Amino acid sequence: MQKTKHSVIEDVFALVSASLFVAFGVFLFQSQDLMVGGAAGLALLGTYAFDMNFGLLFFLINLPFYALAWTQISKRFTLNTFISVTTVSVLTEQIPAFVDISHVNPFFAAVFGGILIGVGMLIMFRHSSSLGGVGIMAFYLQQRFNVRAGSFQLTVDTCILLCALFFIQWHLVLISILAAFCLNMVISLNHRPERYFPVQEEKEQAKVQAETSHHHDEIDGDMHPQNG
Numbered sequence: 727m728q729k730t731k732h733s734v735i736e737d738v739f740a741l742v743s744a745s746l747f748v749a750f751g752v753f754l755f756q757s758q759d760l761m762v763g764g765a766a767g768l769a770l771l772g773t774y775a776f777d778m779n780f781g782l783l784f785f786l787i788n789l790p791f792y793a794l795a796w797t798q799i800s801k802r803f804t805l806n807t808f809i810s811v812t813t814v815s816v817l818t819e820q821i822p823a824f825v826d827i828s829h830v831n832p833f834f835a836a837v838f839g840g841i842l843i844g845v846g847m848l849i850m851f852r853h854s855s856s857l858g859g860v861g862i863m864a865f866y867l868q869q870r871f872n873v874r875a876g877s878f879q880l881t882v883d884t885c886i887l888l889c890a891l892f893f894i895q896w897h898l899v900l901i902s903i904l905a906a907f908c909l910n911m912v913i914s915l916n917h918r919p920e921r922y923f924p925v926q927e928e929k930e931q932a933k934v935q936a937e938t939s940h941h942h943d944e945i946d947g948d949m950h951p952q953n954g
Contacts, residue, residue: 732853740853741810747846748857749817751909753825754839758832761890761902763883763909765791765859771886774893791862799866806855807862814857832898836905844912851875851913864913876914880906 732740755762762770769783776783788811795804850856856865860882864875883906890899 737806737853740849741806741855742813744846744849745810745813745817747842748814749821751839751842751846752818753821754830754835755905757827757830758835759898760836760905761887761894761899763886763906764857764861767883767886771889771893788858791859794866795862803854806853807858810850810855811858832901836901837908840905840908841912844909848913848916874914876910879913880910883910
């Protein structure tokens, strides 16, 4: 896992900002009864299949992911993720008190909401955090096995949304798939750790070139010794 140089204040501001992006994206989804992916989507499917509370299901589903984050990623990542998830939960409940949407096109809600959530998750990833659940697994797989976080989440979210066909109207599922695609494209195209420190990479390349050039100079010197 790459070390970051963010201060506590930078982390707090970034996570709150990211949570606002995510919460408003979720608000747009909810306004059109669109399905979500990740652990929240699994919990929502569970409420259709079993007589259980969404909050309890969401908590239980996240437990093994928190354990994975604590043992395999870092304690800081786990705590930041807990802060992000809690903040998103609070903001999602409070946004309707500040925003009243009388009409929104469902396709716009899917595209814009998906992009908002994707940007929020991207900020979280870059500040050693996530939305929990599948996001933790995606972060771990990218850091450990170089598996694209966006590609992994897109696969999981698509499976969840296909299962939703058994519970909600098919056209809402199709629109939700569009939302998941937009969300994960943002992450897939932008969450590439090898691009985070271009200056460092340029210095390493310059160092390699300098060593190569020095090596060639030594060879040339051996082939053309100076006369004393």
